[in-house]
Amino acid sequence: MDVAVAAGVSQATVARCFNTPEVVAPGTRQRIEAAAGRLGYVPNAIARSLKSQSTNIVGAVVPAVGEYWQNVVTGFSRCLTASGRQLLLFSFLDQADVDDTLEAVAQYRLDGLILASATIAEAQLARMRQTGLSLVAFNHPDAAGIVPSVTVDNEAGSAELARHLADLGCARVLYVGGVAAASTDRARFRGAARTLASAGATCNYMEAGAFTYEAGYKAADRVDQMDSLPDAIMVGGDEVAFGMLDGLRQYGITAPEDLLMTGFDGLPQASWAGYDLTTLVQPAEQLAEHAAELAARGLDTPSDVVPPSVVVAGTLRRGRTTRRDEGPPARPQSRPGRGCGPQSRASR
Amino acid sequence: MDVAVAAGVSQATVARCFNTPEVVAPGTRQRIEAAAGRLGYVPNAIARSLKSQSTNIVGAVVPAVGEYWQNVVTGFSRCLTASGRQLLLFSFLDQADVDDTLEAVAQYRLDGLILASATIAEAQLARMRQTGLSLVAFNHPDAAGIVPSVTVDNEAGSAELARHLADLGCARVLYVGGVAAASTDRARFRGAARTLASAGATCNYMEAGAFTYEAGYKAADRVDQMDSLPDAIMVGGDEVAFGMLDGLRQYGITAPEDLLMTGFDGLPQASWAGYDLTTLVQPAEQLAEHAAELAARGLDTPSDVVPPSVVVAGTLRRGRTTRRDEGPPARPQSRPGRGCGPQSRASR
């Protein structure tokens, strides 16, 4: 090593100087640091990783599209950077690309891998568990029991939203899910349906087709064509809810005037004044931290042990979209002002 | 190597089998592949990187917050993944953290590093150029000439927006920037001011303080308190514009009714029906591709040569916020049997 000869010491001493400085004599240390500075030496993390069998890098496989996932990625990054680790990011557009991606991932000996997607098949999860790679599923409730898993409490959160609606007197609720195959979607619907049923309210399901704004916007068509509007719409994701809100407005249907609406996720946009959506806020920071922690912990648990899973409670955010006007409560149940002219929207 | 002994060959042959399969005998190859499959062997990218002195990883240092940056990150990821490379992501909240981050970055021998931030000091850029790391500045016009740089044509784009406003008859325009110190902000204001001046219109500057929704929302207060409203507001970034729109609505000021408004960036949300903002769309995919390409090209250019820079033109998106009502609104295509139906809002 250049630095070693420049400082007149052995390579081993240089290594010690950077890892355990306290064991090297002050004079020597100074000489080494001077030489290193002069030569612009920086330790090679690749070589270190090879030797130490640990890269200090955590990988994350995340869908390439969607506001929610973008937020999640940021959360991972912040959290890992804070703890001195690095984030290797993989985005995928199509579920089919995940396989290829994972193959590439496996070559880097990551300290852990976060799998963020609610639609990875359970069989695939089990298979990946065998690779010896320490992985953790994020936002995929059904993965719990197969691999370590981190999620918000989808069912309880949705139940909380439903309770909120029931308390406001909603009797007919429509649940608009993103993708019925997503385990998050199912859990959320479960929580809503159960709670509403016990409150004597109905809860039908409609699938938007994707967790995107466009899907919500399009689904508004189908809502508009219903014989009668529901009292409230629970949307399975905030971004879909934004689309639904904008789509319904196209037909003159607004929240909370014509119906109430809730979302799920607690995206930053939910608190934008333009939407001001009632939603369940996922504790992003906390979730990311748990995921990173669990991923880096290594796969100490043998394959036959049920892996640890973390479920964190979300927080209800009350926005305009479920705010009952404190005016005359005897507002007709049928769409008010639907006849003509701008509706109550102008009252704000 | 386990696989080697299992297949009864040498480690060298195994390596060949994975890199240049055509030079190894079909029978041997089959045996090796069988053994590899049985033992769950996957090549070690760390060791490969150490030997080949190239990691196949591109790093990106990106601000942790803001819709725009989240989109950029996704763009990088998609683009790199498509070309078989990996993305090592670093987010920073505070500009001061960048130094620490870069120190960590340097240890991994990345193939290239993308520096995404419009506020990195030029001195620091020059210093980093010396590290031998191949880097490219993203969205930082002032960096051109110091390090390779990739940006949208901020000045021309802003000029195009300004021209659009001038054509619509705006004589008094307010430019609301994000951060005056950002080189993008300055370039955009330059383009706007120049064009408007030559059209005989005025263009004052107001600083929102950050490229965030909240900053725009708060800045709306100051707009409301102006003696008279401008004909149009050019906002330096879409996210700020969203905040401005929502903030102004609070005071009963809406676009395009009371004033026109433009943004900059072309975020997905700009085409959401709730905003439908006129903006300059950055060709995200193309920009990301250029950045990745340039970063991975390596630092073949010596320090004294002016590095290549890429400037890509953006595209004007015309939204509602600069739509002059074409006189008495034509009867909107109201849906049959729905009474008077939705108002002009639904007129597309």
Next chain:
DNA sequence: TGCAAGGATGAATACGTATACATAGAATCG
């Protein structure tokens, strides 16, 4: 049949680091 050419494979080495072990000098203690 003998020899050259080529194809397939093995042996050896280097990449830059961490670390166990060995060594030498200094310091401590009886």
Next chain:
DNA sequence: CGATTCTATGTATACGTATTCATCCTTGCA
């Protein structure tokens, strides 16, 4: 002052791969 412990450092090795060089076997051709 000799024996002993401790401290600072050097030596050697291993991590898993790519690659050069050498070797051996096959094949074609005279």
